[in-house]
Amino acid sequence: MNLTRLKGPGLFAAVAVLALVVAPLVLEPFRLGLLAKYLCFAIVALGIGLAWGQGGMLVLGQGVFFGLGGYAMGMHLKLVDAQGDLPDFMIWSGVEQLPALWKPFANPVFALAMVVLGPMLIAAVLGLLVFRQRVRGAYFAILTQALAAAFVILLVGRQGLTGGTNGLTNFFDLFGQDLAADSTQRGLYFVVAIVTGLLYLGARQLVGSRFGRLLVAIRDGEDRVRFLGYDPARVKTVVFAISAGMAGLAGALFVPVVGIISPALLGVVPSLELVVAVAVGGRFALAGAILGAVVMGYAKTSFSEQFADGWLYLQGELFILVMTLAPKGILGLAASARDALARRPRRPTAPKPPPTDDASGRRVMEEVG
């Protein structure tokens, strides 16, 4: 029996016990709620890890998909709370009739389906249009960021439809459960934790499959993969859509856990923060994405509790340091430390850029495309 083969599943089981048994026993309800919030971000981060870490697509607009999922859920909860009447914020902004866009969200099945399918559809259309034209690398990153900027402006501007800057909040009822009750929140934590675990396993499975190998190959040399007869655009579109679906699901879980969804949670900056988290955790491994999101979420809460302004400095500097000194993130550092301890020849901490097609070793602006 090979011991190293057991290490991965063993670690996963240990983390699962920690998350599902120890945390609920040890943490008070408030802290458990925070952990659930971090795990929601971790799901988005997992999608970023898949798209960016494995596929090389830097997605700077995951907040859009997070928001689509969150608003789909929020709209449903609002309609349930209103009990056939208009949601409260619409009355305040003088809307007299329920907008057509809202009507289908009264149906829980439709709302839950839209949570995942809405983001996936938009990502698939965008991905197809963009990747088919071989727009990639930094261009793609900029486009996703522009999408996030436009989405937030749209949400803020449509006060009567979306609640404007305030977003959707004041939820009371979640599928018949009282949302404020400790037991509901505890149950929600378990749901979030289990969903995170399942998605992680699914994403791992995907990366380990033939499809996943193709994805990594595209990251490292898209043109070569195309020359071999594959269609990189299709692979990238599928993965982009999956990561969008994850973000949508995370948004939908976030709404009952935290009790609000608003433009401030999903603009350019929050989207970038999650990318930062993935980089801090270690972008080349899926576990790094989850680790990074939880660590950064925790750091943000505890630091901004004490010195609100300091957090921005700290986050900025942390990020500069991670990018310069440890581009592989926490997991990369851990691996180097382990190697050093085992007295094996150390891997360089700062990895070379992903291999390029260029045997002569010249500087290739590969990701610019």
Next chain:
Amino acid sequence: MEAFLNQLPIGLSIGAVLLLIALGLTFTFGQMGVINMAHGEFIMAGAYTAYLLQDLTGRMAVIVALPVAFLVAGLMGLILERAAIRHFYGRPLDTLLLTWGVSLVLQQLARDLFGAPNVQVQAPTWLQGGIASLPYNRLFIFGLAVATVIGIWAYMNRTGAGRRMQAVMQNRQLAAVSGINTARVDQRTFFIGSGLAGVAGVALTLIGPVGPALGTYYIVDAFLVVVAGGLGQLRGAVIAAAGLGLLNSYAEFWSDASLAKVIVFAAIIAFLQFRPQGLFVLRSRALT
């Protein structure tokens, strides 16, 4: 028709500001593969330079600030290039995230130094008013952009440094073996590009208040100009900036501010279906 004409100077002056911002981005991106998210903070630095000079020069601050802001922002860019970015050449996505960290720090620094509320810079009295529907301040910004484009064009085509810059942009290795000091060319490009952002910041004080987040409002649009215009392309940047500025202002006029950005985004995606690499492409045989 009246309203249509009213939007024209607004759109063109937005385009002029976008152009000043995008010129720096397109050259650093095209030449070095660097996506500088901190570029927006150089805009802010330029604007605050004008604000600080106000105490010394009164209403002439905007004019005096143009060269000063160029130097201030340019030096900031040079320091950033020397201290951090040069270690990241060839990894554009990493530079994007690195410089975003820098931009966070600079924004917070501005908040601590100048306070979070917006400040105003008084425009010179002779820039107030206008001819018919053409306000002088918008005309001034437009003229500034035209002058800058002519200057950059002359620099690129009429000076040795500019030709070296073009050479590096077209083929770095060949330029290097021909004896061009590419590191120095990179520094110079970065200095000029960042300096232009500072100039854009001064121009922005003419049309709005100055705040720590000033740069963030323009940086995304400026990047879209780069995407639509093509990497390192002066012509492309000029046309794309004018187009985007006009599209922005007319989309806002015909629909509303909240839909305008979505329309612009959709237009860019549609445009990329025909010109995936932007308006103008630097032809190269390099395999990516």
